[in-house]
Amino acid sequence: xxxxxxxxxxxxxxxxxxxxxxxxxxxxxxxxxxxxxxxxxxxxxxxxxxxxxxxxxxxxxxxxxxxxxxxxxxxxxxxxxxxxxxxxxxxxxxxxxxxxxxxxxxxxxxxxxxxxxxxxxxxxxxxxxxxxxxxxxxxxxxxxxxxxxxxxxxxxxxxxxxxxxxxxxxxxxxxxxxxxxxxxxxxxxxxxxxxxxxxxxxxxxxxxxxxxxxxxxxxxxxxxxxxxxxxxxxxxxxxxxxxxxxxxxxxxxxxxxxxxxxxxxxxxxxxxxxxxxxxxxxxxxxxxxxxxxxxxxxxxxxxxxxxxxxxxxxx
Amino acid sequence: xxxxxxxxxxxxxxxxxxxxxxxxxxxxxxxxxxxxxxxxxxxxxxxxxxxxxxxxxxxxxxxxxxxxxxxxxxxxxxxxxxxxxxxxxxxxxxxxxxxxxxxxxxxxxxxxxxxxxxxxxxxxxxxxxxxxxxxxxxxxxxxxxxxxxxxxxxxxxxxxxxxxxxxxxxxxxxxxxxxxxxxxxxxxxxxxxxxxxxxxxxxxxxxxxxxxxxxxxxxxxxxxxxxxxxxxxxxxxxxxxxxxxxxxxxxxxxxxxxxxxxxxxxxxxxxxxxxxxxxxxxxxxxxxxxxxxxxxxxxxxx
Amino acid sequence: xxxxxxxxxxxxxxxxxxxxxxxxxxxxxxxxxxxxxxxxxxxxxxxxxxxxxxxxxxxxxxxxxxxxxxxxxxxxxxxxxxxxxxxxxxxxxxxxxxxxxxxxxxxxxxxxxxxxxxxxxxxxxxxxxxxxxxxxxxxxxxxxxxxxxxxxxxxxxxxxxxxxxxxxxxxxxxxxxxxxxxxxxxxxxxxxxxxxxxxxxxxxxxxxxxxxxxxxxxxxxxxxxxxxxxxxxxxxxxxxxxxxxxxxxxxxxxxxxxxxxxxxxxxxxxxxxxxxxxxxxxxxxxxxxxxxxxxxxxxxxxxxxxxxxxxxxxxxxxxxxxxxxxxxxxxxxxxxxxxxxxxxxxxxxxxxxxxxxxxxxxxxxxxxxx
Numbered sequence: 009x010x011x012x013x014x015x016x017x018x019x020x021x022x023x024x025x026x027x028x029x030x031x032x033x034x035x036x037x038x039x040x041x042x043x044x045x046x047x048x049x050x051x052x053x054x055x056x057x058x059x060x061x062x063x064x065x066x067x068x069x070x071x072x073x074x075x076x077x078x079x080x081x082x083x084x085x086x087x088x089x090x091x092x093x094x095x096x097x098x099x100x101x102x103x104x105x106x107x108x109x110x111x112x113x114x115x116x117x118x119x120x121x122x123x124x125x126x127x128x129x130x131x132x133x134x135x136x137x138x139x140x141x142x143x144x145x146x147x148x149x150x151x152x153x154x155x156x157x158x159x160x161x162x163x164x165x166x167x168x169x170x171x172x173x174x175x176x177x178x179x180x181x182x183x184x185x186x187x188x189x190x191x192x193x194x195x196x197x198x199x200x201x202x203x204x205x206x207x208x209x210x211x212x213x214x215x216x217x218x219x220x221x222x223x224x225x226x227x228x229x230x231x232x233x234x235x236x237x238x239x240x241x242x243x244x245x246x247x248x249x250x251x252x253x254x255x256x257x258x259x260x261x262x263x264x265x266x267x268x269x270x271x272x273x274x275x276x277x278x279x280x281x282x283x284x285x286x287x288x289x290x291x292x293x294x295x296x297x298x299x300x301x302x303x304x305x306x307x308x309x310x311x312x313x314x315x316x317x318x319x320x321x322x323x
Numbered sequence: 324x325x326x327x328x329x330x331x332x333x334x335x336x337x338x339x340x341x342x343x344x345x346x347x348x349x350x351x352x353x354x355x356x357x358x359x360x361x362x363x364x365x366x367x368x369x370x371x372x373x374x375x376x377x378x379x380x381x382x383x384x385x386x387x388x389x390x391x392x393x394x395x396x397x398x399x400x401x402x403x404x405x406x407x408x409x410x411x412x413x414x415x416x417x418x419x420x421x422x423x424x425x426x427x428x429x430x431x432x433x434x435x436x437x438x439x440x441x442x443x444x445x446x447x448x449x450x451x452x453x454x455x456x457x458x459x460x461x462x463x464x465x466x467x468x469x470x471x472x473x474x475x476x477x478x479x480x481x482x483x484x485x486x487x488x489x490x491x492x493x494x495x496x497x498x499x500x501x502x503x504x505x506x507x508x509x510x511x512x513x514x515x516x517x518x519x520x521x522x523x524x525x526x527x528x529x530x531x532x533x534x535x536x537x538x539x540x541x542x543x544x545x546x547x548x549x550x551x552x553x554x555x556x557x558x559x560x561x562x563x564x565x566x567x568x569x570x571x572x573x574x575x576x577x578x579x580x581x582x583x584x585x586x587x588x589x590x591x592x593x594x595x596x597x598x599x600x601x602x603x604x605x606x607x608x609x610x611x612x613x614x615x616x617x618x619x620x621x622x623x624x625x
Numbered sequence: 626x627x628x629x630x631x632x633x634x635x636x637x638x639x640x641x642x643x644x645x646x647x648x649x650x651x652x653x654x655x656x657x658x659x660x661x662x663x664x665x666x667x668x669x670x671x672x673x674x675x676x677x678x679x680x681x682x683x684x685x686x687x688x689x690x691x692x693x694x695x696x697x698x699x700x701x702x703x704x705x706x707x708x709x710x711x712x713x714x715x716x717x718x719x720x721x722x723x724x725x726x727x728x729x730x731x732x733x734x735x736x737x738x739x740x741x742x743x744x745x746x747x748x749x750x751x752x753x754x755x756x757x758x759x760x761x762x763x764x765x766x767x768x769x770x771x772x773x774x775x776x777x778x779x780x781x782x783x784x785x786x787x788x789x790x791x792x793x794x795x796x797x798x799x800x801x802x803x804x805x806x807x808x809x810x811x812x813x814x815x816x817x818x819x820x821x822x823x824x825x826x827x828x829x830x831x832x833x834x835x836x837x838x839x840x841x842x843x844x845x846x847x848x849x850x851x852x853x854x855x856x857x858x859x860x861x862x863x864x865x866x867x868x869x870x871x872x873x874x875x876x877x878x879x880x881x882x883x884x885x886x887x888x889x890x891x892x893x894x895x896x897x898x899x900x901x902x903x904x905x906x907x908x909x910x911x912x913x914x915x916x917x918x919x920x921x922x923x924x925x926x927x928x929x930x931x932x933x934x935x936x937x938x939x940x941x942x943x944x945x946x947x948x949x950x951x952x953x954x955x956x957x958x959x960x961x962x963x964x965x966x967x968x969x970x971x972x973x974x975x976x977x978x979x980x981x982x983x984x985x986x987x988x989x990x991x992x993x994x995x
Binding site: 207250273310 | 357358359360361454455456482483484485486487489492493496497500511512513516517518519525534535536550554555557558569570571572573574609611614615618619
């Protein structure tokens with residue numbers, strides 16, 4: 009019943025570098041076919057976690073299974089069945105597009121006929137038809153990224169790890185990239201992608217928020233937003249003339265019930281406990297309810313996990 | 324305050340900027356938004372005055388007579404450029420001396436800025452041991468020690484955690500309220516929303532400019548959002564007449580012509596016929612929608 | 626085998642994409658051989674010489690003529706005092722000073738130890754020893770001639786030392802240098818290239834990508850080495866051709882044997898480079914480490930200085946250098962014309978070195994980024 013098993017599952021996955029704990033007891037459970045978005049700032053442990061799952065780093069403690077194989081003992085089997093695209097788009101600049109693909113196909117031991125077929129399919133996927141003989145070093149960022157993805161999945165892996173696949177790529181190329189990812193997931197592959205673009209999380213079916221080595225929270229984007237509304241409250245936005253002065257007044261005079269208040273361009277936004285704004289705030293401006301962003305969710309959880317004051321609603 | 328007129332910049336044969344024009348008004352929080360390689364850093368360096376355009380003009384009129392404009396500009400480079408082996412206070416003391424401030428003034432100004440950035444408790448910590456967000460705040464403090472009129476920041480929010488990013492923006496708004504004009508570059512669309520005015524830079528050209536609201540209002544198309552649990556929805560919408568269909572996790576965004584008033588009911592109908600249970604509503608375009616459209620239509624021209 | 630083939634094909638393509646480096650690799654043997662072969666000569670001649678002749682007679686002039694006839698001494702001028710000689714040597718106008726005492730002619734006539742002082746600038750020992758040997762030789766010869774003339778016994782000496790310099794009868798430095806340089810060039814290029822090989826992939830991030838494939842470490846190493854075996858052989862061939870054409874290097878032994886044994890040497894230096902690459906974190910480290918290995922190779926291998934003269938510790942140390950054994954092999958085959966039976970020790974030594982480098986590399990190469 010291997011296939012019924014989760015694509016990735018970990019229990020207490022931990023990794024230390026000297027005295028620094030980069031990943032601290034992470035539990036993951038990614039079902040097959042999911043697009044799992046792994047969110048967090050630089051240095052929060054995303055890359056280290058992904059590297060452990062790919063067999064590039066050994067966990068200091070904890071255990072994990074990837075496509076049904078144990079990451080500590082069955083690295084060989086895992087390597088054959090996963091694809092991994094590292095942050096740097098690790099391609100050989102002095103090889104052509106086709107040579108890079110052929111090389112990686114060879115590294116996964118694809119036989120001649122199969123290799124040609126897959127290289128051809130990947131050239132189509134990366135939209136590089138006609139540029140097979142271009143040197144990789146001459147490609148622009150977005151194109152390199154598509155080629156790197158193609159190289160990582162040339163052997164049709166069932167599980168694909170992408171480490172910051174969209175860093176340094178423009179929004180149009182990013183959107184296109186996520187289309188490809190959605191196609192791969194539709195085709196049955198499971199995807200785990202890390203990113204520090206909060207807005208990219210919307211492309212994922214489920215999310216994990218990583219901060220300072222810990223997994224703060226996970227779930228689908230909608231569920232996370234709903235959960236914020238249930239556990240904390242709603243996001244309200246209003247246009248005010250002097251936003252800073254306004255925020256200072258709110259902070260100084262409001263007794264409680266405001267968990268977060270920040271400037272949003274020409275407006276201010278607040279996260280308020282419960283379904284309504286406190287009366288003294290409600291009267292101060294023309295508020296409209298807004299859907300929380302994932303950043304709202306993230307900030308709330310970081311602050312509550314750090315035990316910061318004023319992050320609780322005591323009804 | 325800043326006027327950029329048809330600025331070009333070439334590095335050898337590579338065109339970093341290809342004819343950029345815009346104005347920055349005093350008191351604004353101005354965003355230079357674009358992906359890596361769009362020419363943001365080149366543009367900022369010209370505004371600061373450390374790089375000159377190959378042709379065209381970049382003019383930052385600060386300090387009245389403009390004779391000593393460097394003193395009136397603060398600059399936070401993309402890479403942390405303070406001394407990692409000095410403490411926060413030592414770094415600030417060093418820069419205050421470089422700016423030629425007298426000791427008493429420097430001390431009070433440092434304290435004020437450390438308070439503003441929330442770094443006051445960490446004055447003796449080595450800069451190298453600060454988190455990304457704290458480093459960024461320290462760099463900002465050092466850049467505004469000498470009370471410049473203009474603060475230019477190259478991607479202050481990149482790679483910083485969301486909490487720190489929010490703190491950084493709060494510092495920027497406060498400086499702005501104190502009279503400092505802010506020019507900030509970013510690759511993030513959600514940061515672009517935080518600017519009072521912005522330009523979209525793509526391959527060295529300006530694609531769009533204006534306030535975030537103006538830019539979104541100009542978007543000529545409508546966006547219909549489909550929320551569903553059926554995975555193949557996007558593919559099943561391939562035969563629905565639209566400009567583009569893209570999926571975001573479990574939601575699908577369908578872009579239709581702005582003049583097409585009954586697109587929404589037709590889409591509902593289409594989904595119902597395909598047997599897909601879904602919530603459909605029209606949503607306001609995001610800056611990203613605008614950018615993607617502009618970048619794609621301009622792709623072959625650029 | 627598919628993976629190994631993919632790796633080797635990739636390396637060949639990459640080599641081909643960088644024709645400049647490849648051309649340099651082929652040029653190095655030519656340039657180096659010509660530089661070393663022509664410029665370096667341990668048999669120093671034409672030493673600038675200053676004479677302080679206080680006797681001013683026929684006898685001293687004749688002696689000076691004999692000295693300059695050896696070609697070791699170029700008489701540059703005459704000094705009027707010891708001080709003048711000192712100054713000439715200090716300025717570098719002279720390396721040798723010859724002083725004849727005022728009573729030189731008289732003592733010579735009496736056969737009473739006619740003193741000739743030979744002052745040499747021994748801050749350069751190589752020039753100094755050439756001068757000393759030549760001056761001594763002249764003194765002995767002239768003494769013997771005088772004695773023979775006086776006793777009427779003809780020219781037959783009592784001790785008849787007959788010199789038979791084998792293998793290089795004329796003491797031609799290039800004969801000795803060129804086979805050595807071949808090894809030095811191979812050590813330098815092979816080690817430096819492969820020392821960059823893995824660490825470059827590490828720096829570019831491609832190693833990370835390779836590590837998630839089912840690749841085995843030995844496949845990577847063999848893949849990196851294979852193309853350079855070819856480069857090494859090309860360098861050897863070019864070097865031998867230049868040596869033959871320009872310096873008329875003798876090739877007394879079997880070239881086939883030389884090519885066969887060179888395989889061991891190239892393989893060992895390549896593995897040494899791989900070892901460096903495996904333990905280095907950056908290309909800079911690898912570069913410094915390979916210079917660290919290269920300098921002792923030049924100094925201790927017997928390329929420039931005879932190993933026999935080294936303190937025991939260094940002699941043992943030199944045994945860990947592949948170049949030491951290759952010097953023995955090239956000089957043995959080219960100059961002496963020996964066969965495999967005389968080269969058993971170098972062959973075994975190189976095999977041991979290969980095993981050690983390979984073993985340590987495989988042990989040090991992690992399949993993870995830890």
